[in-house]
Amino acid sequence: MQPPIPRVEPRLPGYLLVPLAGGWSAETFLATPAAGGDGADGAHAGEPLVVRYFAGARHAPDAAGIQAALLGRVRDALPVPAVRQVHNADDGSPGLLVMELLPGELGSLVLARLVEDRRRADRRHRRREADERLRSLGRSLGRVAGTLAATPLPRSGLFADAALRIEPFDLRLPDWVDTHAAGLVASGWSDGEVTGLREVAKRAVVDLEGAPACLVHSDLNPKNVLVDPETLQVTGVLDWEFAHAGHPATDLGNLLRFDREPAYVEGLLDGWFAGQGPDAGFGIAPNRATGSVGRRRATDLARAADLVALVELAARATENPVVHQARAHLRAVARTGDVHATP
Structure with missing residues (x-):
């Protein structure tokens, strides 16, 4: 070439x-x-x-x-x-x-390498070391999402100009599914699968209501982050093309979407709560927010908030690996009725 x-x-x-x-x-x-x-x-x-x-x-x-x-x-x-x-x-x-030009390596490459190291670890102490590296990377990325979740904005909407004036929008998940249904059917979905997804969307709307608006990157995943491969600290957050004012769990949902190695997920949640400070909780008593109940609640919200992006990705007419992954994950959600489902 x-x-x-x-x-x-x-x-x-x-x-x-x-x-x-x-x-x-x-x-x-x-x-x-x-x-x-x-x-x-x-x-x-x-x-x-x-x-x-x-x-x-x-x-x-x-x-x-x-x-x-x-x-x-x-x-x-x-x-x-x-x-x-x-x-x-x-x-x-x-x-x-x-x-x-910022220093660092694409986070997607670093994460893939750490996951492979974990897979190849043949002794208990090496697995522990690999898990701690995954946890460290997760904490670094989760802290970015938590920092954004703690950046309040007056209303949800899109940025209309360089003064960052917010143009409000009212996005209802069931309507969003209906808007993209033709694209899903064109990619092979049955009417029953679309109906199943709409039911999931109806439940998710209830879960997401009432949260204050914050700054959302909206494409916060490892390929849009630079990382020091040794310290695993974030050195750059890139590509703010889709940034908007929205739900505080949206960026966490993006980070949790496809990468589900347990130690990495644990680190993401640690970092997300730490990035928001002591007031994090989303309706959970502050002293319980980072416990098992709070972490499960955060994950539920993240998966629900991420449905917006998953639906849009899965309905695209273009073909690339991210679109294919989104279709597979969303189809599993539609078939099981569970926002945590995987293919």
Whole structure:
């Protein structure tokens, strides 16, 4: 296979762009100074950069500005890249966000390696060590989700502009299932399976009602996080494209969606509660919130909140591994009536 062809971006003179691996959008690039040049002018001239395009029809004209504002909003609480340039869509040019390149390895690669180490561990002490590494990674990721859950916002909705004005939306899960039913049927679902999913959605709505709105990343999974492979600490939270104001358990649900190694899940819950501080509980008495009852309640809420994303993913016409996983998991939920079901 031939290497990727470097791109030249007129808004970033002196740099060459090559695609970055790890995502499905194909809109993220590594920008390095061109041979014989020092890169763009300014205090950060010559440094490697990350360039994110907002070229698809799904992006608002000021998507780059919205994401830049979000990064500024969370910068004191979470490790996110500093913004170098912002260009909103204009005159046929797509939106463009230029950011610093953060250290670390994709969390998805680190997690896969730790899971494989656990599988290969042939002695009890090695299994304990592997479990503790999984638990440590889970705590680091869960703390990110908990920190976001503890970032209050006045109402649920989508960010409408770079001032982070919230446009309210009223999303009811049973209606969401109906909206996506045709896509599910097109992918092979029976009418009975759609009906089963709608019943699950009706119960989930009751569970999710009444929670205060918070900042939600909405795509918080290991492939959108950078991790130090030695310390297992998060070094970067990336790709805020789907961020919105929503339910506090949404990001935990994303992290719990497919990766269910027991030690990792235990760590996620530890970190999620720790990230929110002593007031975490969601209707559970504070002194019981982190006990077995509270952890089960948190997991129930997370699975219920994650149904929104699972339904949208499973109904897509596109084919990729994440869509296939979402269909398999959601089908198991629909057939059993249990939000915790797996294929």
